[in-house]
Amino acid sequence: MPQSEMKVVLVRHTLSPEEVVALGARLCYSRARVDDLLDRVSTKDQTDFVGRIMGMGHDSVLEHASFTFGIEGVSRVLLAQITRHRLASFSVQSQRYVSYESGFGYIVPPKIKALGAEAEAEFERQMDQLHQWYTQWQERLGTGEGGNEDARFVLPGACETRMMVTMNVRELRHFFSLRMCSRAQWEIRALANEMHRLCMEVAPALFANAGPGCLRGACPEGEKTCGKLLAVREERRRMLENLNEQQD
Numbered sequence: 668m669p670q671s672e673m674k675v676v677l678v679r680h681t682l683s684p685e686e687v688v689a690l691g692a693r694l695c696y697s698r699a700r701v702d703d704l705l706d707r708v709s710t711k712d713q714t715d716f717v718g719r720i721m722g723m724g725h726d727s728v729l730e731h732a733s734f735t736f737g738i739e740g741v742s743r744v745l746l747a748q749i750t751r752h753r754l755a756s757f758s759v760q761s762q763r764y765v766s767y768e769s770g771f772g773y774i775v776p777p778k779i780k781a782l783g784a785e786a787e788a789e790f791e792r793q794m795d796q797l798h799q800w801y802t803q804w805q806e807r808l809g810t811g812e813g814g815n816e817d818a819r820f821v822l823p824g825a826c827e828t829r830m831m832v833t834m835n836v837r838e839l840r841h842f843f844s845l846r847m848c849s850r851a852q853w854e855i856r857a858l859a860n861e862m863h864r865l866c867m868e869v870a871p872a873l874f875a876n877a878g879p880g881c882l883r884g885a886c887p888e889g890e891k892t893c894g895k896l897l898a899v900r901e902e903r904r905r906m907l908e909n910l911n912e913q914q915d
Contacts, residue, residue, distance in 0.1 A: 670791075671740040671772035671827040673857060677865040684732035684836065684870045689713035691728035692720045714872040721876075729837035729873070736862055739829040742774040745854045746828050752842055756833040762819040762826075768805065770798055772827035777853060797823050839866065840877045848879040849893045867910065875907060 681687055689708045690701075693716075697704060720728065750757060773794050779786055800821045808814035834842060839862070845851065846859035866874045876882055881899050886892040 669772050670775050673740040675861045676737040678735045678737045680734040680869055681732040685713050685717055685872045687732045688728050689716055691731045692725060717872045726837050730835045733833055733835040734866060735833040737831055740827060742824055743826050743828050744824040748855050754838040758831040760829040763816050766815050768802060773825040797821055836873050843877045844880050849895060850888060
């Protein structure tokens with residue numbers, strides 16, 4: 668049974684998301700017709716305007732733009748966390764219809780890998796044992812829908828899953844604020860960082876200050892803060908500098 672590596676693909680996104688957000692905002696404050704506003708936002712860079720709108724807290728207009736990601740090589744542990752973001756849409760590989768007779772991919776936590784080859788081999792043996800129990804139950808229950816449904820109860824949280832996730836920009840920013848924080852669980856933090864990187868390539872004006880709350884003010888974790896506020900802000904500054912250099 669192979670170890671799995673995370674892969675994230677930006678499948679689709681709203682065409683010209685920054686312009687769409689700007690259009691929604693300008694419509695709220697203008698008597699101009701939609702066609703005129705559309706010409707205005709499409710012929711002029713909207714970066715500063717979008718920044719002002721977000722600074723005002725006018726976040727509802729961010730819901731007009733959405734991003735869809737294809738994600739694989741992540742655990743069912745991560746799935747349990749990401750589906751708590753209820754304003755997102757999910758399509759997830761089914762353990763009811765997808766059978767694992769020949770084995771399942773799984774995620775090895777970094778702390779287990781850090782213990783060395785012996786610990787990693789022990790984890791692999793445990794995954795093999797779980798797969799044996801899974802196939803034993805399939806043999807006893809049958810491999811139809813009912814058999815897979817009940818045999819999967821012995822599958823581990825480490826078992827790999829795949830999904831497609833769609834979020835609008837407002838929900839993405841909320842997701843990033845929680846899951847890019849250094850106190851977030853390592854796997855979903857890695858996923859959030861990669862999703863943010865992909866979003867920045869498309870719409871930097873919408874995501875330049877997205878991320879943990881300490882980018883925009885005091886750490887929201889209070890006494891539980893990691894104490895890395897300055898380092899987090901410096902890392903984002905360098906990222907934006909590199910992005911600007913690439914664009915130049």
